[in-house]
Amino acid sequence: MPYTLYDKLWNLHEVTQRADNTYLLYIDRHLIHEVTSPQAFEGLKLAGRSPWRISANIATPDHNVPTTDRSKGLEGIYDEVAKLQVVTLDDNCKEHDILQFDIHDKRQGIVHVVGPEQGLTLPGMTIVCGDSHTSTHGALATLSMGIGTSEVEHVLATQCLKTSKLKNMRVTISGELQDGVTPKDVTLAVIGQIGTAGGTGYAIEYSGSVIENMSIEGRMTVCNMAIEAGARAGLVAYDKTTEDYIRNRPFAPKGEKWLEAINQWKDLISDQGSYFDKEIIIDGSSIAPQVTWGTSPEMVIDIDGSIPEPTSDSMKHALDYMNLESGIRIKDIRLDQIFIGSCTNSRIEDLREAAKILEGKKISSTIKRAIVVPGSGLVSKQAIEEGLDEIFIQSGFEWRAPGCSMCLAMNPDQLGDGEHCASTSNRNFEGRQGYGGRTHLVSPATAAASAIQGSFVDVREFIS
Numbered sequence: 001m002p003y004t005l006y007d008k009l010w011n012l013h014e015v016t017q018r019a020d021n022t023y024l025l026y027i028d029r030h031l032i033h034e035v036t037s038p039q040a041f042e043g044l045k046l047a048g049r050s051p052w053r054i055s056a057n058i059a060t061p062d063h064n065v066p067t068t069d070r071s072k073g074l075e076g077i078y079d080e081v082a083k084l085q086v087v088t089l090d091d092n093c094k095e096h097d098i099l100q101f102d103i104h105d106k107r108q109g110i111v112h113v114v115g116p117e118q119g120l121t122l123p124g125m126t127i128v129c130g131d132s133h134t135s136t137h138g139a140l141a142t143l144s145m146g147i148g149t150s151e152v153e154h155v156l157a158t159q160c161l162k163t164s165k166l167k168n169m170r171v172t173i174s175g176e177l178q179d180g181v182t183p184k185d186v187t188l189a190v191i192g193q194i195g196t197a198g199g200t201g202y203a204i205e206y207s208g209s210v211i212e213n214m215s216i217e218g219r220m221t222v223c224n225m226a227i228e229a230g231a232r233a234g235l236v237a238y239d240k241t242t243e244d245y246i247r248n249r250p251f252a253p254k255g256e257k258w259l260e261a262i263n264q265w266k267d268l269i270s271d272q273g274s275y276f277d278k279e280i281i282i283d284g285s286s287i288a289p290q291v292t293w294g295t296s297p298e299m300v301i302d303i304d305g306s307i308p309e310p311t312s313d314s315m316k317h318a319l320d321y322m323n324l325e326s327g328i329r330i331k332d333i334r335l336d337q338i339f340i341g342s343c344t345n346s347r348i349e350d351l352r353e354a355a356k357i358l359e360g361k362k363i364s365s366t367i368k369r370a371i372v373v374p375g376s377g378l379v380s381k382q383a384i385e386e387g388l389d390e391i392f393i394q395s396g397f398e399w400r401a402p403g404c405s406m407c408l409a410m411n412p413d414q415l416g417d418g419e420h421c422a423s424t425s426n427r428n429f430e431g432r433q434g435y436g437g438r439t440h441l442v443s444p445a446t447a448a449a450s451a452i453q454g455s456f457v458d459v460r461e462f463i464s
Contacts, residue, residue, distance in 0.1 A: 002271035004168045005235050006203040009143040009268070013126045015160055024160045028125040031111045032059035032098070032152070034089040035410070036130025040153035041092040051096050052159040058120055059093050059100040061086045062110045063410045067373050067400035073103055082411065109376025109402040112136040112343035116220065117376055119249025123238045123265040128155055133343050133426060135226045139219035140246070141238035141268040143203070146227065166232055167277040169202040170270075173210035175284040180460035182353065183218035184345060184424065184443035186210065187225040188290035192300040194280060199231030202278065205270060206236050210284035216245040217349040224344045225426050228297040238268035291330050291456055292428050292441040294318035299428075303446070303458045305330055321430055322438050323418065330456050333440070334366065336419035338397070338451040339433070340444050341373030342407035345424035350444040351383050355391040357448035357462050363396035364454030370397045371413065373405040397451070409434045422447045422456065 003011070015024040037059070044050065051057060064085055069076035077083040086103065093100040101107040101114060108114070112133055115121040121137045127144040128134060130152045137144035147161065155161055171190055191198075204226045211219065219236045226234025236242075243262055246252050253261045288302040295318040301308070309326045310316040319325065324333070340346070340354050351374065363370050372392050374380035380402055383389055389399045406413040407425040415421050415437025424447050425432075428439035442450065449459040 002274040004270045004274045004276065005141065005205055005237055005268060006143065006166065006168055006233070007274070009124065009126065010165060012124065013143070018162075022162055022164050025126060025163055027128050027155050027159055027161050028056065029115070029120060029127045030057045030155050031115055031120075031127065031129035031134070032057055032089070033063060033111050033129070033131065034061040034085040035063045036149045036152055037092065038085060038088045039149050040130070040156055041088075043153040044156055047157075049157045051098070051156045054097055056159060057098045057156070058115070059089060059098055060108050060111055060114050061089055061103055063404045063408065065103055065108070065401075065403040066411055067371070067403050067405050067413055070103075070401040078412075106377040106381065109374070109379065110343045110346060110404055112220075112224070113347060113375030113379065116140060116216070116245075117249070117378060119246055119252035122246065122252065122261070123242060123268050128161060132227045133224050135231070135234045136220050136224040136343060138223040138226070138233055138235040139216055140242055141236065141265065143233055143235070145233050166203040167201055168275070169199060169204045169231070169278040169280070170276040171204055171206050171280045171282070172208035173206065173282050173284045174208045175210065176213075177210055177284050177287060178460070180445060180458075180463050181287050181289060182443040182445055183214055183221040185287055185290045186284070187222045188292070188297065188300050188441060189287045190280070190282065191225065191229045191297045192290065193282065194229055196228060196296055196298045197230045199226060199229040202231050203233040203235060204229065204231045205276075206234060208284070211236055212239065215349060216241060217347045220347070221344055225297065228426060237270060238265045289443065289446050289459055291446065292439075293322065293324060293330065295321055295428055295430050297426070297428060297441060300441070301330060303330055303456060331458075332455065333420060334455050335422050335450060336368045337415055337421040338363070338367060338370035338447050339373075339406040339421055339423040339425065340371070340397075340447050341375070341400075341405050342425035343375065343404070344426045345444050346373060346375030346379065348379050348382050350424065351379070351388050352386070354444040354448035355388045357445055357459065358395040358397070358452070359391050361395055361452050363451040366454040367396070367451055368419070370451050371400050371406065372397050373400040373413070374402050376402050395451075406433050408432060409437070415439070422450045
């Protein structure tokens with residue numbers, strides 16, 4: 001019987017089916033950060049339990065860490081609640097002997113950047129984290145899902161997750177992308193077509209020539225936003241690109257174990273003739289650079305487009321919040337801030353993409369602030385070695401330390417009330433980047449070009 005990639009991963013990890021038609025699924029890797037873990041560890045303590053499998057858990061602080069004053073360590077965190085969460089993560093990891101890349105560690109960073117970077121994310125794994133964008137790791141042929149705090153406690157205690165089985169969806173991106181069109185544009189275009197509920201109840205497998213020709217970093221961007229399409233997980237099949245990415249990473253198998261691993265990983269593809277409950281096919285050559293105009297990722301249009309007429313109360317409300325009107329060209333929206341970072345677009349490939357646009361140019365004097373936040377200490381180190389930091393700084397950007405930063409504004413990196421921001425993050429919800437902030441989701445290339453212009457611009461004009 002032919003199986004999809006999702007079904008194969010499920011079958012490898014199913015422990016038992018319960019009377020209520022839910023399942024227990026074994027979890028190979030549990031990624032932990034400071035926001036959703038304190039209550040989980042406290043629950044373990046109150047119940048007199050300890051983590052079941054210490055080596056399966058890896059931690060790093062990312063949401064609350066400052067991107068400035070990092071040399072001050074914990075003293076650089078001025079919000080007392082934020083500092084308490086980071087300190088509590090330190091204490092819990094020390095108490096239970098859990099490996100942590102703490103605020104002083106050069107490997108610290110956004111959990112969804114650090115996991116793949118370190119080789120902690122390996123094909124065939126089930127991976128969970130108390131963060132919705134855990135779907136990112138599916139780019140490496142894993143079944144990866146975000147979980148809630150109570151589930152974090154359950155996984156710590158049992159190494160299993162109570163969950164329901166998903167249906168299978170395949171999104172095929174055929175053809176070739178135009179120059180200047182990036183994985184971020186691809187994933188926004190998918191959401192624009194199927195909507196933020198289009199993937200509800202599904203695991204989305206991304207396939208087709210566009211995906212096959214993407215780097216792992218690009219595939220992670222696409223899978224990262226599967227959750228924004230309503231899906232619980234996003235996946236890409238194993239191939240030579242996957243193998244080459246993982247080879248020689250710190251926690252990847254070595255020697256004979258490596259040979260054994262890649263022999264097993266080769267089966268992590270959907271079999272010919274396997275059944276998908278839903279199929280979506282998109283011509284990659286038709287995708288243009290994308291920009292969101294509203295307060296949901298599905299409110300997205302091509303860079304050359306104009307804001308549509310509202311057809312629902314939610315669209316009307318979004319236009320009011322964004323202080324925009326239908327018929328306005330996307331290119332006529334003036335920008336106040338630029339943010340390049342987040343678990344969606346803070347890897348070295350993203351920074352190179354933006355720096356290529358910015359090199360030798362200055363950002364507009366109308367931009368109040370432009371910041372670039374590498375996804376990890378090692379991404380930052382590599383970028384500095386390549387001179388990317390100087391390109392950003394000379395153009396007018398601020399070069400920051402690793403963290404989630406303005407993606408969700410849990411540290412001082414925030415928008416002001418009414419400010420418009422070209423952001424490479426994943427959500428444009430009301431207040432997501434600061435009270436009253438107005439977020440427009442774009443690729444790193446579009447963010448960089450728009451910083452120069454002071455308003456949205458077609459990045460293809462910069463590379464022709």
